[in-house]
Amino acid sequence: MVLAPLFISLYVSLSYVAAIHLWSKRLTDYKIRRDDPRVIKTRMRRVALATVVNLALVPFLYSQFSASGASFKEGILALGVVPGMYSGTSNVFDFRSFLVDSGRALKLVCILYCGPLLDNALYYVLVPDVSLIEAVQDIKNELCNIWGIRNYVFGPITEELFYTSMLVNSFLLTSRDNVTYKAVLLLPPLFFGLAHLHHGWEMHTLGIYSVTQVVSTALLQMTYTTLFGIFTNFVYIRTGKNFWCCCLLHSFANYMGLPKISELSEQLEAHHSSRSSGLFCKLWKWSYVALLCVGIIGFKNNMWSLTESKYSIEL
Numbered sequence: 001m002v003l004a005p006l007f008i009s010l011y012v013s014l015s016y017v018a019a020i021h022l023w024s025k026r027l028t029d030y031k032i033r034r035d036d037p038r039v040i041k042t043r044m045r046r047v048a049l050a051t052v053v054n055l056a057l058v059p060f061l062y063s064q065f066s067a068s069g070a071s072f073k074e075g076i077l078a079l080g081v082v083p084g085m086y087s088g089t090s091n092v093f094d095f096r097s098f099l100v101d102s103g104r105a106l107k108l109v110c111i112l113y114c115g116p117l118l119d120n121a122l123y124y125v126l127v128p129d130v131s132l133i134e135a136v137q138d139i140k141n142e143l144c145n146i147w148g149i150r151n152y153v154f155g156p157i158t159e160e161l162f163y164t165s166m167l168v169n170s171f172l173l174t175s176r177d178n179v180t181y182k183a184v185l186l187l188p189p190l191f192f193g194l195a196h197l198h199h200g201w202e203m204h205t206l207g208i209y210s211v212t213q214v215v216s217t218a219l220l221q222m223t224y225t226t227l228f229g230i231f232t233n234f235v236y237i238r239t240g241k242n243f244w245c246c247c248l249l250h251s252f253a254n255y256m257g258l259p260k261i262s263e264l265s266e267q268l269e270a271h272h273s274s275r276s277s278g279l280f281c282k283l284w285k286w287s288y289v290a291l292l293c294v295g296i297i298g299f300k301n302n303m304w305s306l307t308e309s310k311y312s313i314e315l
Contacts, residue, residue: 004065006187008170012058013191016162019043019050037146044150047158055079058166065174078173079165080236080243086311087241094311101309102245105235108306109249112299113256115291119264122284127267142255156250163192164232165243172313181315184237189229193222228253234303240311262288 020043034040059075070078077087084095110117124135142148167188171179232246239245265288268281 004174005170008058008061008065008174009167009188009191011061012054012162012166012170013195015050015054016047016158017195019046022046035147040146040150044154047154051158051161054162054166055081058170062169062173067174070173075169075173078169078241079161080241081161081165083244092311097309097311098242098244101239101242101307101311102248104306104308105239105242105245105249106252108299108302109252111302112295113259114295114298115288116256116259118291119262119288123264123267126264130267151254152251156247156254159192160232160243160246160250163188163195163229164236164246165241167191168233168236169241179315181237184315185230185233188233189226192229193226195225224258235307237313237315238304238307239309240313242309242311259292264288 034043055076059072059079062070062075062078063072066075074087077085077091080087084093084098086092086094086097124130124132143152168184171184171188175183228250232249235249236242236246262285265281265285268284269278
């Protein structure tokens with residue numbers, strides 16, 4: 001039961017990491033490695049090639065190891081790469097549900113990030129010498145470059161295809177016994193988390209970080225990516241394999257990052273010139289922490305309702 005999905009999952013996971021790290025000697029000379037534009041372009045080309053290969057090979061493996069006799073075509077459609085196409089007992093095209101389900105899932109992560117979102121919005125309203133026009137420019141500067149393309153377009157799409165769509169379907173289509181939520185939610189994300197350990201190796205090869213920094217960073221990143229993988233797997237199943245919804249959530253999470261201290265409070269403290277503004281800074285600091293807690297609670301309480309779809313997969 002476990003061998004076929006684990007074999008496919010291991011291959012898919014290693015193929016992505018191999019595409020990133022099978023570089024030429026010339027690229028290893030770039031000390032900033034992953035953020036060097038030349039390295040980014042080379043890696044994107046190689047991952048794109050691996051994506052094309054796997055879009056043909058992985059559905060073929062599904063058809064060979066399928067527990068229900070799924071065909072090659074059914075294996076491709078099961079990935080969810082066609083927006084609005086829901087595969088199952090009968091293929092259904094429902095673009096309206098595709099948009100509605102995606103919007104509801106995005107609403108769920110906005111609840112989680114309600115504190116940072118409000119903090120960011122108020123920053124452009126309340127901080128002196130900062131205008132709303134700068135907000136547009138900051139977003140443009142973040143997105144419209146090679147790093148933005150990697151972080152918010154190419155990375156989310158390819159990682160969700162490999163580590164959510166392909167891995168989840170390897171369990172759904174090839175498991176001989178009844179597959180459980182626990183297996184689908186917990187096993188594939190482990191491959192996603194472990195695949196990010198290569199960032200720790202890159203830090204080590206740079207020679208400017210201590211062993212403690214490398215290990216702590218690698219463990220934090222592995223934990224965060226594993227937890228996020230569990231979430232996207234959950235959304236993928238609950239929305240009937242809505243692959244593009246997972247890409248949207250991944251891109252949004254990359255943009256928001258891990259919650260940090262309030263940037264608004266820091267800037268207001270640097271600019272405040274009155275007692276009332278100093279009082280507001282202290283009040284907002286506590287309000288921001290409270291909103292972080294509210295976001296977590298709201299996320300937990302709405303997780304099932306905001307990911308519900310008439311195409312949800314029952315396990």
